[in-house]
Amino acid sequence: MEKKYILILKGTILFTPTAGKFEIHPDSYLIAQGGLICGIYKDLPEKYKDLTIEDYGNSLIIPGFVDLHTHAPQFNQIGLGLDYKLLDWLNHYTFQEENKFRQIEYAQKVYEKFADTLVSSGTTRSAIFATIHPKSCQILFEILKKKGLGAYLGKVNMDTKCPDFIKENTQQSLANTEELILAWSDSELVKPIITPRFAPTSTRKLLEGLGKLALKYNLPVQSHLAENPGEIEWVQALFPEHDAYYKVYDHYNLFGQTPTLMAHCIHLTDDEIDILATKKVVPVHCPDSNLNLTSGIMPTRKMLKAGVNIGLGSDIGAGHSLFMPQIIVRAIQLSKIYSLQHEEDAPLTLPEAFYMATKGGGSFFGKVGSFEPGYAADAIVIKNENLPSELSPLEEIQRFIYTGSAQNIAARYTAGKKL
Amino acid sequence: MEKKYILILKGTILFTPTAGKFEIHPDSYLIAQGGLICGIYKDLPEKYKDLTIEDYGNSLIIPGFVDLHTHAPQFNQIGLGLDYKLLDWLNHYTFQEENKFRQIEYAQKVYEKFADTLVSSGTTRSAIFATIHPKSCQILFEILKKKGLGAYLGKVNMDTKCPDFIKENTQQSLANTEELILAWSDSELVKPIITPRFAPTSTRKLLEGLGKLALKYNLPVQSHLAENPGEIEWVQALFPEHDAYYKVYDHYNLFGQTPTLMAHCIHLTDDEIDILATKKVVPVHCPDSNLNLTSGIMPTRKMLKAGVNIGLGSDIGAGHSLFMPQIIVRAIQLSKIYSLQHEEDAPLTLPEAFYMATKGGGSFFGKVGSFEPGYAADAIVIKNENLPSELSPLEEIQRFIYTGSAQNIAARYTAGKKL
Numbered sequence A, B: 001m002e003k004k005y006i007l008i009l010k011g012t013i014l015f016t017p018t019a020g021k022f023e024i025h026p027d028s029y030l031i032a033q034g035g036l037i038c039g040i041y042k043d044l045p046e047k048y049k050d051l052t053i054e055d056y057g058n059s060l061i062i063p064g065f066v067d068l069h070t071h072a073p074q075f076n077q078i079g080l081g082l083d084y085k086l087l088d089w090l091n092h093y094t095f096q097e098e099n100k101f102r103q104i105e106y107a108q109k110v111y112e113k114f115a116d117t118l119v120s121s122g123t124t125r126s127a128i129f130a131t132i133h134p135k136s137c138q139i140l141f142e143i144l145k146k147k148g149l150g151a152y153l154g155k156v157n158m159d160t161k162c163p164d165f166i167k168e169n170t171q172q173s174l175a176n177t178e179e180l181i182l183a184w185s186d187s188e189l190v191k192p193i194i195t196p197r198f199a200p201t202s203t204r205k206l207l208e209g210l211g212k213l214a215l216k217y218n219l220p221v222q223s224h225l226a227e228n229p230g231e232i233e234w235v236q237a238l239f240p241e242h243d244a245y246y247k248v249y250d251h252y253n254l255f256g257q258t259p260t261l262m263a264h265c266i267h268l269t270d271d272e273i274d275i276l277a278t279k280k281v282v283p284v285h286c287p288d289s290n291l292n293l294t295s296g297i298m299p300t301r302k303m304l305k306a307g308v309n310i311g312l313g314s315d316i317g318a319g320h321s322l323f324m325p326q327i328i329v330r331a332i333q334l335s336k337i338y339s340l341q342h343e344e345d346a347p348l349t350l351p352e353a354f355y356m357a358t359k360g361g362g363s364f365f366g367k368v369g370s371f372e373p374g375y376a377a378d379a380i381v382i383k384n385e386n387l388p389s390e391l392s393p394l395e396e397i398q399r400f401i402y403t404g405s406a407q408n409i410a411a412r413y414t415a416g417k418k419l
Helices: A072-077 A086-102 A104-121 A134-147 A170-184 A204-216 A229-238 A245-251 A270-278 A287-292 A300-305 A324-341 A350-365 A393-403 B072-077 B086-102 B104-121 B134-147 B170-184 B204-216 B229-238 B245-251 B270-278 B287-292 B300-305 B324-341 B350-365 B393-403
Strands: A006-018 A021-033 A036-041 A054-063 A065-071 A123-129 A150-154 A190-192 A221-225 A260-264 A282-285 A379-382 A409-414 B006-018 B021-033 B036-041 B054-063 B065-071 B123-129 B150-154 B190-192 B221-225 B260-264 B282-285 B379-382 B409-414
Touching (some): A006 A379, A021 A350, A021 A393, A054 A393, A054 A409, A065 A072, A065 A282, A072 A104, A086 A104, A104 A123, A104 A134, A123 A409, A134 A150, A134 A170, A134 A190, A150 A350, A170 A204, A204 A245, A221 A245, A245 A260, A270 A300, A287 B324, A300 A324, A324 B287, A350 A393, B006 B350, B006 B379, B006 B393, B021 B054, B021 B393, B054 B393, B065 B072, B065 B260, B065 B350, B072 B086, B072 B123, B086 B104, B104 B123, B104 B134, B104 B409, B123 B350, B123 B409, B134 B150, B134 B170, B170 B190, B170 B204, B204 B245, B229 B245, B245 B260, B270 B300, B282 B350, B287 B324, B300 B324, B379 B393
Parallel strands (some): A065 A123, A123 A150, A260 A282, B065 B123, B123 B150, B221 B260, B260 B282
Antiparallel strands (some): A006 A021, A021 A036, A054 A379, A379 A409, B006 B021, B054 B379, B379 B409
16 A cells, blocks of 8 residues: 555445444545545545545445454355254364365365455454464465455464364464464564464463464464353363463463453353453454354443443354344344343444444454544445435434345445455 | 146255255156146156246245235335334334325335335245225235235224324224225235234224124234233233233134234243134244344244244334345244243254244145145245355255345245246
8 A cells, every 4th residue: 555545435424433323424525545544524625636536425434344253264154054052063064164174275265255255245354263274374364465355364273172183283283373473474454363263172282382472473362252151161171270261361371461352252250351341352242153053142231331342243154144234233132132131231222333343343453443533444335226315324324234235335445445 | 827827846845844844855846736736746747748847957946935924114114213112113213104105106116115025035925014094005905916926914903092193083994994805805815914003002992893804704813912011011001801912802803713913922921822822823923023122032932832833024114124034044043042041942943943934824824835735836946056066955945044135036936926
């Protein structure tokens, strides 16, 4: 991206600088330079008058979506086997499918489709699990870069308590991880993230080594935490020296020592929720996945009250769609069900859940997910053809989030560059 | 439909003659005559050899979907205002929107789009609420007939406890209803159904008159029951002479005296569930609506155990999609959440929820929703392009239900006639 490059988008600008309310600028200009937002103007300032304007009429222009938890190699199994319980589902589908990524031709084919679907869905930033296979992971790095997407991508580490065909040798796992880190640390938009699958499939030696890599290269971390009660008991049995699941990660410098994402976080005590807030660990709410695998409901309102910043994740293939508006709707729906049994916890509103899928989750990438000055110019344009003309911008965003599809997105930009 | 007309579809035939299991006939012929299924054949019988075959290769052919509860006049408000609670939502959107249907030009425009969306979504049969306006209702009858859809359509009756601009005079309401009944009783695919909005917006006189019409013309009935606790208390206050909500309908011959649909049925006692079974009243589960309006979770497994036949409904505009696969998925998801707190009630499986959206709901229309001999030839064809070739038919239906859209439907037939 040239430092001087200026992008001018015209439309109705809508975003959530704070969580509870949409800020709307009808019929305005969104201007970015060198990939960063300069400002929003009702009238085009004189100095830009000779530049090209990408004019989208009165279409909505909103921040690109941020998907903070997804498994790229599970793209081909989306929607399959969801009558199974977690362990049968893993054994019948997930582990078999991930094993195919030892073949780079297969990885190339599936990862291309995965990345194309992210683009079409308007997801401009994501935090992605690959598989244990370094060559396939390298291919996904290259594909994401080629498509112009922003991402944290992790080679999965897994050296115990899983089928032999996808179990790693600990030293090799760490060496392969470090090699990918060195190859991609200087990359602008696609960066590495330390990715132990979760505590049960990690030896202490692996966790120790990964924590050291996170500190040595100052890299973020992603994993899973407290998805279901059986998993929590398993962790307690495997790591009896720690009296809480999160302490396994924490002990090895994988819990807030560097920026950390923890998918699910459904079954946490109030004290553990406070610790998320203190350590600024970001729990990633994956509502479709939590429904499909009968995991439970994350107490989102309780977490917000405790000062936790929540992100949203598609979590394919336990979730069944990469389209973030569907995840926004499901987060709201689940919070409504939760509120029926917890009167003190009001449901999420649309602008609150929208914030999670833009600025809230985006903060993991720095200044991402808003249109305030200095933020990355990640934007998508929503077509408003076929809408009854009397819809207000607020109603248009409601209509798009609840009923839209990738086909309603007219254009996508990451860091000022059109995809 | 000519009595002799023979339809031959070739593909992979998939349906649920019983609730728990898909019956699959790979690469077979589905043959119908005069709109009714004759049989499924692996090899084409000699006598049909000279007839035209609609050959869909190895695409899935499944029964058309049955939507047992939906509000056509709310089509234009889909997805709007769902942060509101029920009463605010009704006052801000629904009543305002329904009032527009006093203009037949508006009705014509919205109802055309509604019916087109039913067709594209593969919903071949539905039970529909119109508004109180007889002329607009007449237009919807005509549009549904023109599109070749099967439907029960009800002019809504509402003569108290609602804004004046959509409140009817009781006698006029009954007279208008009878006029539409007389006009449409002999229609083949689109038929009238008695439709009090719900108990609170009905005077005793109205309910009495509607019950008489149901008996006089042997017409089915549809309304709402036990959607949320506040509504139930309201009914108790309005009808203190009855000690249960359903008894209001029952007293006036609107509860099983003729075939009856009751939307929602979330907050019922065990005894009331048994009464649904005894009276063969069909509760219509509208999971997206129940989530969006924070109504609660229908105890579907408990009802199935009690011998109740459950249908599924989109319930737009409280629900936000007419696409029945989305409703199937949400019914499964909600049953999973319910099972977390009711261990004895296992979640719905995909073939169980699929049955509800085909043969289960279809039984309200007679022999509809299955491919057994004598059933109406309601069928849709699912495109399988872009699928990894190794998917089995069982995986294909999973993939379509969880991730498909109207665009994956290649063809639709109602009673043997292509739409």
